[in-house]
Amino acid sequence: MSETNNAREIFQSAYESRYTWDENFPGYTANLEIKQGDETYQGKVKVNPDLSVEISGIEDEKVRESVYNQMRDIITHRKRSTFAAAHGKNQFKLGEKDSTGAVEILVSGDAMGSNYKVRGQEITQVSRVMGPMAFTINTKESLDTGNGYVSTAYNAVFRDAKTNELKGKRDFEETYDKVGEYYLPSRQIIHAISKDGQTTTTEFNFSNLQLLEPAPVA
Template sequence: MTHPITARQLFQTAYESRYTWDENFPGYSADVQLVQGDEVYTGKIRINRDLSVEVTGVADEQVEEGIYTQLRDIVTHRKCTNFEQSHGEHEFSLGQEDPNGAIEILVKGDSMGSNYKVRGNEISQVSRVMGRMAFIIDTHASLDTGSGYIATRYDATFRNSKTNQVTSVLKFEDTYEKIGDYYVMTKQIVQEYKDGTRTTTEFSYSNIKLLEPAAVS
């Protein structure tokens, strides 16, 4: 007799199917170029073995901060985190199945008010409410690395949680390449729709080099 799969099992499988960097990840350095309209900025970036982020040589402090934030997001998604550590305290229950075959996973006990949708072995939607801000991230395409999936095309819709009014929509398109044993982002195009205008920002990473492992004395 087969037991029906539980919401926790469904979510845990999808969570553990994400592509993450392993404990041997050495970090990497790269040149960065950011293009927004007519403006072009360049600099250097470094993601260290401990997953700390450095951005240097960018002429505009605000742009440098934007690149830093984007790299911190990359690290958050590539960091290998134990399921029990992240979600051990949470209660999961099954919600509705949508027309695309994604199953809603409802969560109790999460401080960020998170709910999810899982399609196959992938998390296809993340929904969170944080104070006055609510957002939903929908994944439309992903890369199968052979050792986990990476979302490559996804939208984030931000709303005022009190009025439900949409405040902005971000559309992302990410490109990854395998450098040595690790997949790293080489390009990200972000389109932001806000107050009736569209802004396109393009991040490009080149001259990517894995850092040398620390010598053991």
């Protein structure tokens, strides 16, 4: 029982040390430039206080949808949720400690079969299974905002859940700027590597980052 409690405490401490936007987050707007190979697109992004996303100025439907999905991925990690709401029903158990000092946290009760590694106050690895696909996310670098950490360099490895065959890999580099009281993404570079080694690089550059004005109270 003590090991179970210790595993929960370790994971909860790391979970609550992530940088997230608080309940007063006003939303923001930004200009966006996307580069992929010889192609460049310009547009605008608006993130509302409820964290819904609006993309404008990009005519190509596939590119617009890709930007929308990428923004949703970024925002998902900044959305605040209590530990009880996200993991209250799960059971935790300590696993092995690796050569870097990260300890494995084994989870039961999670629909996606998630397991983690925690080093210090940071979650450094997430492993999940979603249908036929298994993926592992490894954090390489992070930014300490003073109000929690945010990953700035990480990779995601995708494998067949049944055969463990490598399906692809993505390397991420992210930069954040502080605007007012909040850290907002200002750049993201994604190197998508196929299973046969072909690499496609996509760059998202956000400029003119501005927080939305809170609506006046009637």
